[in-house]
Amino acid sequence: MSDPQISIDLARIEKNARTVVDLCRQSGITPFGVTKGTCGMPQVARAMLRGGVAGIAESRFENIRRLRDAGIDCPIMLLRSPPLTRVEELVRTVDISLQSELQLMREISRVAERLGRVHDVILIIDLGDLREGIWPSDLIPTVEAVLELPGVRIAGVGTNLTCFGAIIPTRENLTQLVAHAYKVESITGRPLDWVSGGNSSSLPLLLAGGMPAGVNNLRIGEAILQGGRDTFLTDPWDALDRDAFELTGELLEVKTKPSMPIGLSGIDAFGNVPVFIDEGDRLRGIANIGREDVIAEGLIPTRPGVRVLGASSDHLVLDLTEAEPPLAVGENVSFRMNYGALLTVMTSEYVEKVPMRDVQEAGEARTFAIETDAIGGALVVVQNIAERIEQLGFEKGTGENALALSVCARRRDVIRFVEAAGRRHDALGMIWIDSDAAMMPDEGANAPAENAVLRRMLSRLPPHVAPENIVLIGLRNAAPEEVAALKASRMRVFTMAEIDAVGLRQAMREAIALVCAGTRGFHLCYSPTATDMSGWSGGIGGITVRETHSTMEMVALSGKLRSLSISGIDAALPSPIGAECANFILSAFGKTIL
Ligand SMILES: *Cc1c(COP(=O)(O)O)cnc(C)c1O
Numbered sequence: 001m002s003d004p005q006i007s008i009d010l011a012r013i014e015k016n017a018r019t020v021v022d023l024c025r026q027s028g029i030t031p032f033g034v035t036k037g038t039c040g041m042p043q044v045a046r047a048m049l050r051g052g053v054a055g056i057a058e059s060r061f062e063n064i065r066r067l068r069d070a071g072i073d074c075p076i077m078l079l080r081s082p083p084l085t086r087v088e089e090l091v092r093t094v095d096i097s098l099q100s101e102l103q104l105m106r107e108i109s110r111v112a113e114r115l116g117r118v119h120d121v122i123l124i125i126d127l128g129d130l131r132e133g134i135w136p137s138d139l140i141p142t143v144e145a146v147l148e149l150p151g152v153r154i155a156g157v158g159t160n161l162t163c164f165g166a167i168i169p170t171r172e173n174l175t176q177l178v179a180h181a182y183k184v185e186s187i188t189g190r191p192l193d194w195v196s197g198g199n200s201s202s203l204p205l206l207l208a209g210g211m212p213a214g215v216n217n218l219r220i221g222e223a224i225l226q227g228g229r230d231t232f233l234t235d236p237w238d239a240l241d242r243d244a245f246e247l248t249g250e251l252l253e254v255k256t257k258p259s260m261p262i263g264l265s266g267i268d269a270f271g272n273v274p275v276f277i278d279e280g281d282r283l284r285g286i287a288n289i290g291r292e293d294v295i296a297e298g299l300i301p302t303r304p305g306v307r308v309l310g311a312s313s314d315h316l317v318l319d320l321t322e323a324e325p326p327l328a329v330g331e332n333v334s335f336r337m338n339y340g341a342l343l344t345v346m347t348s349e350y351v352e353k354v355p356m357r358d359v360q361e362a363g364e365a366r367t368f369a370i371e372t373d374a375i376g377g378a379l380v381v382v383q384n385i386a387e388r389i390e391q392l393g394f395e396k397g398t399g400e401n402a403l404a405l406s407v408c409a410r411r412r413d414v415i416r417f418v419e420a421a422g423r424r425h426d427a428l429g430m431i432w433i434d435s436d437a438a439m440m441p442d443e444g445a446n447a448p449a450e451n452a453v454l455r456r457m458l459s460r461l462p463p464h465v466a467p468e469n470i471v472l473i474g475l476r477n478a479a480p481e482e483v484a485a486l487k488a489s490r491m492r493v494f495t496m497a498e499i500d501a502v503g504l505r506q507a508m509r510e511a512i513a514l515v516c517a518g519t520r521g522f523h524l525c526y527s528p529t530a531t532d533m534s535g536w537s538g539g540i541g542g543i544t545v546r547e548t549h550s551t552m553e554m555v556a557l558s559g560k561l562r563s564l565s566i567s568g569i570d571a572a573l574p575s576p577i578g579a580e581c582a583n584f585i586l587s588a589f590g591k592t593i594l
Pocket of ligand 1: 034036059079080098160198199200201219220221222223
């Protein structure tokens, strides 16, 4: 391991979301999931949506764009007012926003009218926390003024507590919110969609049965992401899982040193005068995590006996004397985090984000299924593919977990196999190994042109196949239209030039990590034109035969291959090339030389 990593367990986040949604439902509350703690990570949003939240709430446009680009089309709420210059973006990308300034709502209305839209707002009322919000005595004049704005609709009222003034939600202050809602309804003459009673800090009140009737929405981030580590600080809600995130660094130095610095003392790198307690000689460790990455005070070591002594910009100083089991140089140290530490880690460019599912896959059954067209079928028979796969320890089967192989002539025939795989495994990645991106503009005909297949696929894939989980490998040809489309997509592309530079193994390592990030595995699309095979003009300039085998072996070793399509097996393909393709298939099923 080189850089620090944060692992993000999507299964735990999904479970927490479900727990919160179930509690809310019993009181007639529909919660939104807040992803800002993970910088709007699409996989996290999806996990929350699977857990049943009604929509996603975010504080920043960059994060909202990330979510929308990933194909997340649920309602999105903006939690923080935008600067005046970004009002158009607000109206275009966000379904509903929290607002407290009349001047801004006037601008929203102006822009919305120009765009032929009406923007929904939740008026935020300050109940004493003294961050954002309309002061209660200004509420009625504000509502009356907003009613004059044709481009804005008052969809609700809400409040935000425990953010600045540390004011706790209580039956009293939230009853005030409900009373304000009634007042607004009597002015507007219609019921409000939303009475939004705050963030995670409102959950203890809800759990204790003290939530006043009338509140019908909460915006929940911390409790879903962190299991209420901060919200239920002293009195944990056991149903929530606090361990979705784990930060891991590496020990760069481990030495016994005195606990008191030696020499004349001044101020530290951050302008503070540090205070030390003399504990004699201690075993100290330095990890490659610093204040560039995290608020060190919010770190909680997972290993018993480890203590955080402090941090400078790039070094975390630990006391390892009582670590159980002991730690040595080169070993990893891991931490849980409070919400503040999590925010900084997720924002740090230096920390690698690794979404995962820490759940047992249901019986990793070694079964396989084959589907082909006529010529593909002939190849399977001539090359004895099914029998050779069985010799690797697989059985024929049709179940959910069967590794699905499809062999066909044209790229376009692959589309339905990828679609089927996407439906079978919610959250699927894809590796596309081909000389062509097949991203030419799609003319919209019944079947796409061969060079527009991936473009068509992207527009039709089930929502749980996200561009961020798709990697293209071995590209040699791209028309200008394709280059533009590839740049606009969020897919990762390894061209032949990049493979020459970093090596195929490194490219594949990165590719497998990307397609597995937060998915249940991946589909592999392979075209023989990616490989330079002797005596065949189709693959000239591609990766070598040996590299192709090693790629397939890495795919097999990942254990995450769910299905595999080979296209380009047509009548024109010389039979030695077909035989080589059969060997590639076997490598992907795990055949090794020894
Ligand atoms: C951040 C935020 C939330 C979510 O807060 P959590 O404590 O993470 O649940 C809700 N509402 C607003 C306005 C916020 O800024």
